[in-house]
């Protein structure tokens with residue numbers, strides 16, 4: 038660690054991006070202070086307790102768990118995981134059920150291919166093509182050394198070699214969405230499975246990359262869950278000398294001329310700093326923290342084109358159940374429609390967290406159920422009064438419980454509601470745009486949203502967080518925090534290798 042003090046970095050937002058920015062700032066020799074509105078840091082990488090159970094509400098897979106890869110090194114730097122981390126012993130990505138028939142994407146790709154071929158010999162060509170390309174997709178890496186625009190020819194050559202097989206994946210699956218991928222198959226379960234995990238309008242290659250990440254052992258789930266990981270990162274930040282201000286909402290970033298002077302807190306006090314990194318939702322940054330006129334074009338375009346760049350949220354319910362429930366991990370199934378506003382949802386998924394014994398008392402487990410939500414749903418939920426919202430939430434949770442029991446009669450009388458939450462919860466808790474817990478979805482025919490994380494016209498203000506690059510998620514939050522610090526170093530003409 039560099040002990041020479043280079044000035045003070047103020048980080049706004051204590052999610053994974055903010056914590057990563059803080060730790061990398063300390064590593065580069067700055068003082069670092071993080072300002073977080075909630076009583077606890079972590080943002081969307083969160084979990085909470087209810088009635089003696091722990092509800093883990095983030096990591097379904099953590100990209101970067103393969104030891105000694107570049108991304109793993111960054112996770113290790115911030116104290117999230119290391120050589121001693123224990124992972125959930127799961128053998129599948131997810132399963133899909135239609136009319137009693139079920140297929141699974143196993144971590145073992147060959148096992149999945151055999152299962153699919155046995156179920157649907159008439160889809161042989163598409164099945165083989167799909168799984169061959171999942172193997173190719175294992176070569177996909179998230180650049181984590183430095184931002185792409187700081188990379189030199191040598192870096193590009195190395196990246197090109199690492200990702201040698203990705204062009205094949207993009208050629209075959211880069212121009213279709215998950216619904217179109219599903220339509221390539223005749224078998225009813227495969228058709229649905231292909232658009233179960235990611236929304237149907239997501240580009241199909243994203244599904245292959247996600248599955249490949251899991252199958253290659255680079256997308257494991259750390260035991261004890263998301264909150265425990267967040268707390269390890271907070272500990273690292275504090276041990277390195279960082280100052281975390283929780284319960285401290287920020288009102289705006291104070292700009293004078295071409296410089297960010299510091300921040301104004303909600304209580305009216307001013308905090309000055311040499312550099313400011315915003316690690317909050319970009320809809321909050323551009324519009325409330327600073328003038329919307331500073332918003333980069335690519336980002337404005339995504340906010341304006343709601344159909345081309347939808348967002349992802351969920352109506353989620355958590356239950357206590359008996360640990361011997363036969364469904365392990367994640368299963369999608371059809372249900373009698375559930376109405377949210379004007380929209381009808383006909384499929385939901387359940388995830389059994391029995392793989393982590395620390396989440397429930399002995400003999401019990403936590404089960405979560407989820408129906409996908411997007412922009413329209415957010416509008417519906419926000420249109421309700423407080424009383425209507427409460428009643429609707431309870432009504433839909435009840436409908437979901439009934440549908441789970443219809444699908445799994447063995448749970449009758451053995452399923453107890455712990456909690457339920459909606460896209461509005463994410464907005465309230467994290468100021469998340471339209472309740473989205475990921476960045477913008479890239480739909481076919483539209484450019485993946487990304488911007489540099491610098492602000493034209495303000496020299497010392499930088500942006501981190503999952504919204505700087507679609508599709509967002511934990512690894513983007515992680516590297517964006519590091520990249521923001523590297524941009525500061527570059528401006529100071531210092532070595533960016535941290």
Ligand SMILES: Cc1cc2nc3c(=O)[nH]c(=O)nc-3n(C[C@H](O)[C@H](O)[C@H](O)COP(=O)(O)OP(=O)(O)OC[C@H]3O[C@@H](n4cnc5c(N)ncnc54)[C@H](O)[C@@H]3O)c2cc1C
Pocket residue numbers: 049050051052053054055072073074075078079080081082094095096097098099100285286287288316317318321466467468469474475476501502503504509510511512514
């Ligand atoms: C159900 C669910 C499942 C997920 N599954 C996965 C997964 O399997 N893999 C994966 O990679 N990702 C997953 N994600 C996404 C992942 O959690 C997010 O991408 C990531 O945590 C975003 O981090 P961030 O720091 O960019 O933003 P955030 O977590 O939103 O952090 C922003 C922070 O800013 C704070 N803030 C907001 N307003 C203010 C203010 N005025 N003043 C001060 N602070 C403020 C917020 O409280 C928050 O702490 C999942 C998320 C959810 C909810």
